[in-house]
Amino acid sequence: MRILDIQAIEDIALGAALLGTGGGGDPYVGKLMAIQAVEEFGPIKLLEPDEVPDDALIVPTAMMGAPTVLVEKVPSGEEVMSAFNSLESYLGSKIYATIPIEAGGVNSMIPLALAARMGIPVVDTDGMGRAFPELQMVTFHLNDISATPMVLCDEKGNSLMLNTVDNVWTERLARNATVEMGGSVMLAIYPMQGLQLKKSGIHGIITLTEKIGRAIREAKVNRMDPIKTVLGVTNGFELFRGKVVDVARRTVGGFARGESKLEGIDAYRGQALTLNFQNEHLIARTENEVLITTPDLIAVLDAETGRPITTEGLRYGARAVVIGIPCHPHWRTAKGIATVGPRYFGYDLDYIPLEERVLSNKGGQE
Amino acid sequence: MGFRIGIDVGGTNTDAVILDQNLSPVAKTKTPTTPDVSTGIYQAMSMVLQQGAVEPSKIKYAMLGTTHCTNAVVERKRLNKVAVIRLGLPATGAIKPLTGWASDLRQAIGNLQFLVKGGHEFDGREIAALEEQRLREIAKEIKGKADSIAIIGVFSPVTNTHELRAAEIMREELGDIPVSLSHEIGSVGLLERENATVLNAALVDVARTTAAGFIAALQREGIDASVYFGQNDGTLMAVDYATRYPILTIACGPTNSIRGASYLAKQKNALVVDVGGTTTDVGVLVNGFPRESSIAVEIGGVRTNFRMPDLISIGLGGGTIVRNERGITVGPDSVGYRITEEAMIFGGKTLTTSDVVTALGLAAMGDAGKVKDLPKETLDQAYGQIVAMTEDVIDRMKTSSEPIPVILVGGGSIILPDQLAGASEVIRPAHYDVANAIGSAIAQVSGQVERVFSIDEMGREGAIQRAKQMAIEEAIKAGADPDSIDIVEIEDVPLAYLPGNATKIRVKAAGNLVV
Numbered sequence: 008m009r010i011l012d013i014q015a016i017e018d019i020a021l022g023a024a025l026l027g028t029g030g031g032g033d034p035y036v037g038k039l040m041a042i043q044a045v046e047e048f049g050p051i052k053l054l055e056p057d058e059v060p061d062d063a064l065i066v067p068t069a070m071m072g073a074p075t076v077l078v079e080k081v082p083s084g085e086e087v088m089s090a091f092n093s094l095e096s097y098l099g100s101k102i103y104a105t106i107p108i109e110a111g112g113v114n115s116m117i118p119l120a121l122a123a124r125m126g127i128p129v130v131d132t133d134g135m136g137r138a139f140p141e142l143q144m145v146t147f148h149l150n151d152i153s154a155t156p157m158v159l160c161d162e163k164g165n166s167l168m169l170n171t172v173d174n175v176w177t178e179r180l181a182r183n184a185t186v187e188m189g190g191s192v193m194l195a196i197y198p199m200q201g202l203q204l205k206k207s208g209i210h211g212i213i214t215l216t217e218k219i220g221r222a223i224r225e226a227k228v229n230r231m232d233p234i235k236t237v238l239g240v241t242n243g244f245e246l247f248r249g250k251v252v253d254v255a256r257r258t259v260g261g262f263a264r265g266e267s268k269l270e271g272i273d274a275y276r277g278q279a280l281t282l283n284f285q286n287e288h289l290i291a292r293t294e295n296e297v298l299i300t301t302p303d304l305i306a307v308l309d310a311e312t313g314r315p316i317t318t319e320g321l322r323y324g325a326r327a328v329v330i331g332i333p334c335h336p337h338w339r340t341a342k343g344i345a346t347v348g349p350r351y352f353g354y355d356l357d358y359i360p361l362e363e364r365v366l367s368n369k370g371g372q373e
Numbered sequence: 374m375g376f377r378i379g380i381d382v383g384g385t386n387t388d389a390v391i392l393d394q395n396l397s398p399v400a401k402t403k404t405p406t407t408p409d410v411s412t413g414i415y416q417a418m419s420m421v422l423q424q425g426a427v428e429p430s431k432i433k434y435a436m437l438g439t440t441h442c443t444n445a446v447v448e449r450k451r452l453n454k455v456a457v458i459r460l461g462l463p464a465t466g467a468i469k470p471l472t473g474w475a476s477d478l479r480q481a482i483g484n485l486q487f488l489v490k491g492g493h494e495f496d497g498r499e500i501a502a503l504e505e506q507r508l509r510e511i512a513k514e515i516k517g518k519a520d521s522i523a524i525i526g527v528f529s530p531v532t533n534t535h536e537l538r539a540a541e542i543m544r545e546e547l548g549d550i551p552v553s554l555s556h557e558i559g560s561v562g563l564l565e566r567e568n569a570t571v572l573n574a575a576l577v578d579v580a581r582t583t584a585a586g587f588i589a590a591l592q593r594e595g596i597d598a599s600v601y602f603g604q605n606d607g608t609l610m611a612v613d614y615a616t617r618y619p620i621l622t623i624a625c626g627p628t629n630s631i632r633g634a635s636y637l638a639k640q641k642n643a644l645v646v647d648v649g650g651t652t653t654d655v656g657v658l659v660n661g662f663p664r665e666s667s668i669a670v671e672i673g674g675v676r677t678n679f680r681m682p683d684l685i686s687i688g689l690g691g692g693t694i695v696r697n698e699r700g701i702t703v704g705p706d707s708v709g710y711r712i713t714e715e716a717m718i719f720g721g722k723t724l725t726t727s728d729v730v731t732a733l734g735l736a737a738m739g740d741a742g743k744v745k746d747l748p749k750e751t752l753d754q755a756y757g758q759i760v761a762m763t764e765d766v767i768d769r770m771k772t773s774s775e776p777i778p779v780i781l782v783g784g785g786s787i788i789l790p791d792q793l794a795g796a797s798e799v800i801r802p803a804h805y806d807v808a809n810a811i812g813s814a815i816a817q818v819s820g821q822v823e824r825v826f827s828i829d830e831m832g833r834e835g836a837i838q839r840a841k842q843m844a845i846e847e848a849i850k851a852g853a854d855p856d857s858i859d860i861v862e863i864e865d866v867p868l869a870y871l872p873g874n875a876t877k878i879r880v881k882a883a884g885n886l887v888v
Contacts, residue, residue, distance in 0.1 A: 036564070040467040076495050079563045080527050084467030120467065162464040163500065189494045252774060324769040 018220030031112015031138030032074030111138030233313025375433025379814025438603030460491035492527030512546030565678030580619035633812025691785030820847025
């Protein structure tokens, strides 16, 4: 167990922007919520997964809906407490701790704000190890843990409990309710036991997020190369360095889809890279080969500062470094690839693990 | 039609120009910017008049681009005591108003905050009915403590009714108190819009005092002119508008120089490279206006969703120091306004970029004899770096890989060559040294609207028509001649993840001053 202070929250927010892989919503609003909650209610306890009793009730929390709404209609902070309270009375058991379902983007911060407010700990675990756009895209789903019973709550005091036949139905019903409730709601979802958490979660993710944020911050202070330090912390690979020469976006079915093109600089001069995104970056390829696909992580970093650039923040002329980070092994199973692999997002590509692609691409060049 | 005087306050110099009926410069001057700003403005005004090019009585328009408001925020001085009233409960309590503000700035504006039931959803439904009784109680509470009010309603850029009603109630209770409404100041993004609205409310007195001082100074010089303030989008506001929206005057300087460059070089699409004594600012001219930044802008440490010209600044100017220690380096520091004492060509001991170009015979300043013995290799290397730094920043700002015209302005631009990579041509217009004051003097007046519209209600075309009409009305309110107004910008962005066909439309209309 350790305590997360305000500096830790700042670092986690910066690291979460990187794990957002271009999407996931700006952690800024969530960070301010978490900081205010700590100032009002006291510090946040972070537990190691093996500190959690096997029969303890763990309930992840997150916001669902449009980040655009979240930045305008800031939450009250109370809504998620009523979600937790109604889930507790339904399940007839006290909630022991919470976790993020999504360590990337704004959802990294929501459980921290809740934990401070309710005085419960956060476990150093999530269900994605990054950001993804849909509710069933969690490693808990791969282990047949049901998203329901789940509770959606808005700031007005409305709460809605869902019991569904499968997680795809959960996504469909919850998404529609979110619109009616004002476009942004808080969730208590995927209630599970300590044992299930240990088996199916991605552990150490909050600590990793914090390390990433700290590495970027300290690289600036110590005048070190931030890209190298980030690669060191994440076991990542530098895939490309270039200048953004084109960004094309369109909104399809509520998702921001698009692609951006980078022209190589430095060692990559003469090459071109295409990035495909749907909220998050999904594919990076040069003219000749695919460098990386989802569910491995693609992060675009500012070449100078190492700070992550979102798909919305990509502009012509920006000098960027594209890095790849291997996803958690849970995602590399058949069910994992079926849930979040390139074909699920409509790309006719096989998933090949990043490390293999890096090796064979290097081999091809030599 | 009469003559016009334009004054622009920069970090180092305050510039003034007088333009004739055809908008050609007939007199210009530069004087150091003073710590209180106003003294420098009055000095520049009287210096440019002393040149005797025109009778003061013939000057009919006066345009001022000033840093008074920026300085007041940065120095935390002369600010109003603001009552911040957010209409959003039961939402928004998780982040209180003024979060992230430095405590001295909070104290300087009185730190009075209230959360009230009200505000709207993204689709225009009420979050809660407006709590009118609570507003009346707040009015009693702030009487004597606040002299300006900021009202911020959730999703007011979509539906402004609660903000308008709340303003009405405050005026009923408190009489004629200045009220800043967030939907008139910013777009979607509650905290940033709230911050900008609060800063606006805090600057009301600064703007009034500045305007009154400027008008009085004009009258002392025998000028009876209509007075306008420059705003950050490169257009003008009539005085009464500027005193209601002082936040809009922030950062008008870089915009004025881009607009001035556009006018002098007769280009509507180009890159503008403005070289001063210490820095070079590169901006992009699109259809005659500066390209705006999409990133959150901080003013005095406060995050706003205010739009500024998209600029890159580098530490390269006419006074930038060149060193030869373990290789040649250029900047980023500068001798600044002390150039006339410290640069070698003026008898000083510091090697600056101006010395380098003079020694190479590329410009004529000061005494070239004082730099004739500098080693050619040092000069070539330093000059190579100056050019490379400029070309690099040009490359970063370009919107396509095609070469485009580059306009050089600012007193320090003599350090740059007539050919630059990425430029289809390099233009050095006449009066390049006072382009910013000219930009201030020639500016049009504009009105802008940026709101989320529901397409389901009025259709896309209907929504755009409505937005255009609103922008034109704003431009007329700001002092534009209705017959000369054009729509200069339309942007229509469907909001990702937002169902119900919500779309954000931004329209800007600009026209000539009412003559």
